[in-house]
Amino acid sequence: MKFICQLLGIGLMLLGVYLLGKNIFFTTSAYPYFWRGIAADISVLALTSGVISLFMLPKTEKILGWILIGFGVVFVIYSSRAVLNPISLWHFFLSIVSMVGGFKLLTDRQFGG
Structure with missing residues (x-):
């Protein structure tokens, strides 16, 4: 069971890297003002922090992860300059x-490690 969970964890990590590498493009551009690209940056950071919070925080504090994911979605909608494919947010x-x-499957003492 331990080996299957570790194998599944590695497979999920590779799937995540593949999907991220295939569907998201990071570009740079010069803005005359520093605040024009902030909404896109905040959306990526909020989505990432929200997902990590959902997996890593205790059950009593998981609402913070959902709030961060909500902020990330709002900022993606707010910033039309986010360089994402039309469905790449999902x-x-x-x-x-x-x-x-x-990663959680690989490091969890109950299943993986």
Whole structure:
């Protein structure tokens, strides 16, 4: 059982890296003012922090993860300059969930480690 959980964890991590590498593009551009690209940056950070919070925080504090994911979605909608494919927000969410879930399977003492 331990080996299967570790194998599943590695598979989920690889799936997450594949989805992230395939569907998200990070580009740079010069803005005349520093605040024009902040909403896109905040959305990526909020989504990542939210997913990590859902997996890593205790059950009593998981609402923070959902709040961060909500802020991330709002900021993606607010910033039309986010360089994501039309459906890559959900691919991004799925890739982060896969990577963090796979990592959790590898490091969890009950299943993986």
